[in-house]
Amino acid sequence: MEILQYALRKLLAGLPLILGVTLVSFALMVYFGPDLTYQLLGKNPTPEQILEVRHQLGYDQPFLQRYMQFLGEIVTLDFGDASTGEPVTTLLAKTIPVSLILILPGFILGHVVGLLLALAAAYWRGRWPDKLIMAVAVIGMSVSFLIVIIGFQIVLSSSDGLDLFPVRGWNASSLGSYLSYVTVPTLATMFVALGYDTRFYRSVVVEEMSRDHVRTARAFGLPESRILFRNILKNCLIPFITRVMFSIPQVAIGGALLIESYFGIPGIGKATYEAIVTGDQPVLKAVVSLTAILFVLVVVLNDILYRVVDPRVTLK
Amino acid sequence: MLNSAYPGILRELGRPILTFLALLVGLTLGGCDSPADPEMTRPALKTFHFSMDQAPTTLDPVQGANIYANFVIVNAYDTLYSYQYLARPYLLKPNLAVDFPTISPDGLTYTFRLKKGVRYIDDPCFPGGRGREVVAEDFIYSIKRQFDPKNQPQGAWLWQGRIAGLEEWKAAGSDYSRPVSGLHALDAHTLEVRLTRPYPQLTATLAQGYSALVPHEAVEKYGKGLGVRPVGSGPFKLVSYDTARVLMERNPHYRQEPVDLAAEGYNPATEKFSGVEALQGRSPPFVDRLEFNFINESSASWNSFTKGDEVQLTVLPIEQVDRVLATKRPVTLRPEYAEKYNVYAGLEAGFVSTAFNMDFPELGYNPDPERERRNKALRCAIIKGYDWEARNISWYFGLGEYFPGIIVPASPEFDPQLSRASVTRDVPGARKLLKDNGWTPDNLPTITYGTTAGTTERLFFEQFRAWMRDIGFPRGKVVQKAFANFGDISRAWKRSELPLVAKGWGLDYPDAENTLQLFYGPNASPGSNDANWKNPEYDRLYEQSSVMQPSPARTELYHRMNQLLIDDCVAITGIARTRIYLWHKNVIAVPDREILGGFWLKYVDVLPEPAAGGGV
Numbered sequence: 001m002e003i004l005q006y007a008l009r010k011l012l013a014g015l016p017l018i019l020g021v022t023l024v025s026f027a028l029m030v031y032f033g034p035d036l037t038y039q040l041l042g043k044n045p046t047p048e049q050i051l052e053v054r055h056q057l058g059y060d061q062p063f064l065q066r067y068m069q070f071l072g073e074i075v076t077l078d079f080g081d082a083s084t085g086e087p088v089t090t091l092l093a094k095t096i097p098v099s100l101i102l103i104l105p106g107f108i109l110g111h112v113v114g115l116l117l118a119l120a121a122a123y124w125r126g127r128w129p130d131k132l133i134m135a136v137a138v139i140g141m142s143v144s145f146l147i148v149i150i151g152f153q154i155v156l157s158s159s160d161g162l163d164l165f166p167v168r169g170w171n172a173s174s175l176g177s178y179l180s181y182v183t184v185p186t187l188a189t190m191f192v193a194l195g196y197d198t199r200f201y202r203s204v205v206v207e208e209m210s211r212d213h214v215r216t217a218r219a220f221g222l223p224e225s226r227i228l229f230r231n232i233l234k235n236c237l238i239p240f241i242t243r244v245m246f247s248i249p250q251v252a253i254g255g256a257l258l259i260e261s262y263f264g265i266p267g268i269g270k271a272t273y274e275a276i277v278t279g280d281q282p283v284l285k286a287v288v289s290l291t292a293i294l295f296v297l298v299v300v301l302n303d304i305l306y307r308v309v310d311p312r313v314t315l316k
Numbered sequence: 317m318l319n320s321a322y323p324g325i326l327r328e329l330g331r332p333i334l335t336f337l338a339l340l341v342g343l344t345l346g347g348c349d350s351p352a353d354p355e356m357t358r359p360a361l362k363t364f365h366f367s368m369d370q371a372p373t374t375l376d377p378v379q380g381a382n383i384y385a386n387f388v389i390v391n392a393y394d395t396l397y398s399y400q401y402l403a404r405p406y407l408l409k410p411n412l413a414v415d416f417p418t419i420s421p422d423g424l425t426y427t428f429r430l431k432k433g434v435r436y437i438d439d440p441c442f443p444g445g446r447g448r449e450v451v452a453e454d455f456i457y458s459i460k461r462q463f464d465p466k467n468q469p470q471g472a473w474l475w476q477g478r479i480a481g482l483e484e485w486k487a488a489g490s491d492y493s494r495p496v497s498g499l500h501a502l503d504a505h506t507l508e509v510r511l512t513r514p515y516p517q518l519t520a521t522l523a524q525g526y527s528a529l530v531p532h533e534a535v536e537k538y539g540k541g542l543g544v545r546p547v548g549s550g551p552f553k554l555v556s557y558d559t560a561r562v563l564m565e566r567n568p569h570y571r572q573e574p575v576d577l578a579a580e581g582y583n584p585a586t587e588k589f590s591g592v593e594a595l596q597g598r599s600p601p602f603v604d605r606l607e608f609n610f611i612n613e614s615s616a617s618w619n620s621f622t623k624g625d626e627v628q629l630t631v632l633p634i635e636q637v638d639r640v641l642a643t644k645r646p647v648t649l650r651p652e653y654a655e656k657y658n659v660y661a662g663l664e665a666g667f668v669s670t671a672f673n674m675d676f677p678e679l680g681y682n683p684d685p686e687r688e689r690r691n692k693a694l695r696c697a698i699i700k701g702y703d704w705e706a707r708n709i710s711w712y713f714g715l716g717e718y719f720p721g722i723i724v725p726a727s728p729e730f731d732p733q734l735s736r737a738s739v740t741r742d743v744p745g746a747r748k749l750l751k752d753n754g755w756t757p758d759n760l761p762t763i764t765y766g767t768t769a770g771t772t773e774r775l776f777f778e779q780f781r782a783w784m785r786d787i788g789f790p791r792g793k794v795v796q797k798a799f800a801n802f803g804d805i806s807r808a809w810k811r812s813e814l815p816l817v818a819k820g821w822g823l824d825y826p827d828a829e830n831t832l833q834l835f836y837g838p839n840a841s842p843g844s845n846d847a848n849w850k851n852p853e854y855d856r857l858y859e860q861s862s863v864m865q866p867s868p869a870r871t872e873l874y875h876r877m878n879q880l881l882i883d884d885c886v887a888i889t890g891i892a893r894t895r896i897y898l899w900h901k902n903v904i905a906v907p908d909r910e911i912l913g914g915f916w917l918k919y920v921d922v923l924p925e926p927a928a929g930g931g932v
Contacts, residue, residue: 044476084544153616157623159623
């Protein structure tokens with residue numbers, strides 16, 4: 001009951017955040033987004049036709065009225081039609097699952113492998129394995145994601161490289177084809193994510209390892225596995241959870257623009273990019289508002305998970 | 317630091333991690349079911365995969381403004397006319413029409429006969445789900461859609477003020493139950509179009525995607541959803557459409573019309589290599605499926621093309637030119653590529669130019685006649701300073717064709733004998749012109765060069781600025797104004813807010829009228845006359861020629877208009893770019909993306925084994 005009350009309170013408290021994010025984003029769309037008028041007009045338009053299109057696009061309405069209309073769309077979750085004529089909700093329903101199953105393996109493996117490498121680096125702290133892992137991590141962080149994608153594509157997929165996987169495309173109708181299409185994007189995502197994740201987890205683990213209670217536990221002769229799980233990793237869970245949870249909106253809504261674009265995958269990232277380029281406001285409004293809502297949900301869930309892993313945390 | 321027992325702990329960690337990974341595989345398996353594409357699993361279908369650099373934004377003919385949309389639209393729908401597959405210059409041919417129209421002596425009434433027995437694809441929008449016959453009323457309905465503001469139509473300019481009664485129909489509320497005085501279905505397969513004045517280009521406009529025949533049942537059932545669900549009578553029907561790909565499959569009811577290569581303009585001397593002779597006497601379409609891959613990134617497109625089992629046709633990226641081509645004139649491939657690929661270099665049916673906006677008193681019209689005279693000298697000097705050869709080499713493999721004026725090489729009225737002085741760089745001449753007319757580095761106006769934001773656009777600007785510095789412009793007097801996107805710069809052009817308008821234009825039909833109208837006075841901003849040039853003699857000649865059927869006399873008028881424009885130094889013009897297409901040897905095709913649009917796709921065939929033959 002306490003958790004439920006807390007969740008409701010936090011959700012209510014998240015409303016200003018949603019309003020703020022949507023207001024700023026909408027202002028950016030209205031004042032700095034592409035003006036579609038002349039793209040929707042034919043050649044040699046008359047001034048009347050220009051006014052007609054501006055009216056249809058709602059450009060002639062006051063900002064506040066347009067923003068209130070946007071809020072209404074968020075409440076009803078009806079964002080209208082994309083520029084293709086397809087309902088935005090249908091577009092999201094089609095693209096978000098694709099992005100999820102595209103990004104999820106890299107997301108999970110990135111965190112898991114990052115944690116393993118961090119533990120190894122922490123164990124050999126200051127010695128060559130630590131230095132090697134950290135050097136690779138820095139490379140992963142430093143190299144442009146674009147270069148990583150092109151590099152992996154050439155090495156693993158192209159006829160100039162190993163030619164093991166498709167260069168581009170998407171087919172998740174069977175596990176075999178799914179794995180063939182998802183492997184290279186996953187490896188590219190992992191390569192970059194590992195840099196950030198490993199460094200982060202290592203710093204958290206190292207800090208926890210040097211605490212008095214760990215030294216005390218070891219002095220009492222507790223087995224190392226027990227120390228690791230109960231004294232180190234358990235105490236690391238709070239920062240771990242924070243890092244993982246706050247990556248979720250990016251995974252669910254943001255997709256992976258570059259990955260989807262280079263590998264020809266019809267996910268939400270590519271749809272969002274196309275919407276930005278073409279000024280498809282219904283799609284942009286949906287993505288912005290869903291991201292804000294998801295972010296609030298993640299904050300609530302994050303706090304609840306804190307409580308689950310650490311009973312000392314109070315939900316106030 | 318942990319003690320030496322730590323590696324053992326890492327082994328212990330392995331158990332939960334393995335469990336975690338098993339969970340991941342389970343999750344993956346679960347996720348695999350949702351986006352399943354059963355079409356992908358159908359065996360032994362002959363598929364043609366090719367790449368385009370952008371995705372269409374809609375597949376509704378009423379908004380089919382760009383080449384990407386038109387590639388799909390003309391394959392999903394029928395138009396009354398199309399173009400001969402192989403003839404260059406481009407030549408019209410009947411498509412859904414039985415033959416060319418009968419034209420009344422006054423040139424105001426056109427009568428079209430439609431083929432009988434042509435059916436729309438089967439679709440739930442029709443009673444019983446069975447596609448009905450295409451009739452003349454469908455054409456009238458489709459043209460009406462272009463004049464219904466609710467559709468945000470983009471093709472009305474083709475018939476606005478030309479077909480009688482359409483403006484009145486729109487003004488009366490775009491009520492589809494009301495007739496249009498200039499459009500009559502004489503019977504189910506005969507159509508009469510009445511014009512307000514002669515319009516020699518009318519037949520050509522009916523080869524454009526805008527004029528595609530759409531059934532009213534589909535519009536009524538799907539509304540705006542027609543943009544993602546075409547219901548037509550073309551050679552293919554849509555299977556799926558997303559931002560990465562369009563998949564179409566053969567329309568099983570498509571009419572049987574055996575290919576007659578002679579009637580398609582086949583030239584064995586230049587097209588034999590493609591293997592199209594194998595199509596003679598067979599009825600298209602020849603492949604089961606078309607897969608359009610939208611790939612913005614040239615490296616991804618190239619990797620997919622060279623892989624062998626993915627994209628089968630691509631445009632050669634500029635960064636691969638030196639690696640792939642053995643010679644440029646003529647275009648030939650290095651042996652290792654010639655073994656695997658065919659090549660074709662196609663000249664753009666359009667051009668790139670930079671117009672001076674005459675609304676700007678700094679370089680255009682000016683209340684002071686003396687300043688206006690000096691402004692003309694300034695424009696002429698800028699034209700002399702422009703280096704078309706360098707631009708061609710830098711950006712278009714050196715294979716573009718730069719030409720004087722605005723009648724492009726793909727137009728039948730192109731004049732190869734026209735003086736090339738306006739496209740030949742003459743820096744001393746430019747400097748002298750400026751000096752003789754009192755222009756000094758101090759009094760030269762600042763020129764704002766508008767572009768969209770981007771590296772390539774910045775390089776275009778820097779190149780232009782360097783050329784202007786050569787003729788005496790101080791560096792600070794040639795400045796760039798970058799716009800975030802094409803929509804914003806379009807707005808600036810249409811509002812006449814930029815002194816220079818650098819843009820490309822693709823021909824809508826093979827007639828120089830299509831480019832000459834770009835400088836017709838009444839088409840000034842927000843129309844397509846971005847130069848806002850108003851020359852009474854030019855306008856008079858345009859009006860005179862615009863009602864004339866093709867003839868030497870009309871061509872002569874076109875040439876006079878072109879010369880007027882060159883003499884007045886209204887634009888830095890122009891260059892027609894060359895696209896180099898590569899495709900796998902087992903594909904029979906002669907690709908094109910110019911006026912022909914996507915019409916050629918129904919003639920593509922894919923052989924199981926590589927075909928014999930060499931490159932061009």
